[in-house]
Amino acid sequence: MPARLFLSSGDLVADRRFDFARDLQLKGDLVAAADLLLQATELAPRFASAWFTLGEIRQQLGERDAAIAAFQAAREADPEDRHGASLHLMLLGAERLSSMPQAYVRALFDQYAPKFEAALVDDLDYRGPALLFKAVLTARNAVRKPAFFKHALDLGCGTGLAAAAFAREVDHFIGIDLSPRMIEKARLTGLYEQLEVADMLHGLRGRPDASADLVIAADAMVYVADLLPVLQEVRRVLVGRGLLAFTLETHRGEGVILGEGLRYAHGAAYVRRSIEDAGLALSLLENSSARNEDNTPGPGLLVVAATR
Numbered sequence: 001m002p003a004r005l006f007l008s009s010g011d012l013v014a015d016r017r018f019d020f021a022r023d024l025q026l027k028g029d030l031v032a033a034a035d036l037l038l039q040a041t042e043l044a045p046r047f048a049s050a051w052f053t054l055g056e057i058r059q060q061l062g063e064r065d066a067a068i069a070a071f072q073a074a075r076e077a078d079p080e081d082r083h084g085a086s087l088h089l090m091l092l093g094a095e096r097l098s099s100m101p102q103a104y105v106r107a108l109f110d111q112y113a114p115k116f117e118a119a120l121v122d123d124l125d126y127r128g129p130a131l132l133f134k135a136v137l138t139a140r141n142a143v144r145k146p147a148f149f150k151h152a153l154d155l156g157c158g159t160g161l162a163a164a165a166f167a168r169e170v171d172h173f174i175g176i177d178l179s180p181r182m183i184e185k186a187r188l189t190g191l192y193e194q195l196e197v198a199d200m201l202h203g204l205r206g207r208p209d210a211s212a213d214l215v216i217a218a219d220a221m222v223y224v225a226d227l228l229p230v231l232q233e234v235r236r237v238l239v240g241r242g243l244l245a246f247t248l249e250t251h252r253g254e255g256v257i258l259g260e261g262l263r264y265a266h267g268a269a270y271v272r273r274s275i276e277d278a279g280l281a282l283s284l285l286e287n288s289s290a291r292n293e294d295n296t297p298g299p300g301l302l303v304v305a306a307t308r
């Protein structure tokens with residue numbers, strides 16, 4: 001896990017109360033920790049980290065209404081919502097499902113970047129890039145076309161693990177990612193001709209029509225609630241008979257939900273419909289998991305779609 005985000009209140013005493021509260025929280029004394037956090041917020045009413053932690057503790061204590069109030073205060077104190085209080089409000093059913101705060105994703109992966117590969121590959125047995133690679137080869141074989149691509153886009157490229165898997169089959173890679181620190185790591189690989197710090201939808205919108213023959217997104221669409229706008233842009237930037245391959249987390253029900261791991265899970269029917277509505281043709285949709293949760297593969301989907 002990345003280091004926990006801490007935004008100082010600017011008040012030394014309030015910050016110290018917060019530190020004590022965290023110690024107590026980690027030792028399991030949740031009631032005393034909540035009390036100290038309340039003191040900290042009395043000293044510094046716009047102390048987002050204290051409100052957010054208080055929200056988590058109230059949630060752990062089963063105090064739903066108080067947890068909601070604390071998460072709302074955290075977001076008011078930090079409207080960018082770097083802690084992701086809105087995600088907890090969604091999980092608590094206090095708000096409708098909506099997109100992830102970009103500042104939250106950026107802060108999360110900026111903190112994650114130094115140990116990302118070890119954490120994902122070693123601890124979670126991450127296999128997203130290998131799954132995409134195999135699926136793209138299969139899709140190309142099925143239409144008797146070689147699996148070589150001139151221009152590929154890597155959405156949510158992270159440190160570049162997916163580009164590494166495709167390196168021999170792609171002439172020019174462009175990577176797009178919200179996190180500057182992840183992009184710094186990707187730059188060090190030397191695999192990308194161009195790297196852009198941007199939300200994938202905005203990054204795609206800046207690209208010319210029919211300018212890529214492959215688009216991949218390994219373990220990145222799990223941070224996107226509504227797939228349709230991204231898929232529509234992908235269709236526009238792909239050449240005819242271009243390919244899109246991505247991994248998702250999924251659930252048995254309808255539509256999109258936010259999972260306990262704070263990533264979206266997209267239902268299979270929703271994915272089919274979105275691909276169709278975007279004007280793409282589905283080549284492959286199979287149950288396949290890109291990473292483990294608690295040492296077991298979580299429910300996932302592997303998706304390949306093509307332009308007509």
Ligand SMILES: C[S@@+](CC[C@H](N)C(=O)[O-])C[C@H]1O[C@@H](n2cnc3c(N)ncnc32)[C@H](O)[C@@H]1O
Nearest residue numbers: 109156157158161177178179199200218220223
């Ligand atoms: C779990 S990592 C996967 C990275 C890489 N694709 C890989 O396979 O190792 C998810 C990445 O997606 C990026 N990301 C999440 N939401 C994004 C968005 N809306 N636009 C661009 N990048 C995003 C994150 O910053 C992070 O680097």
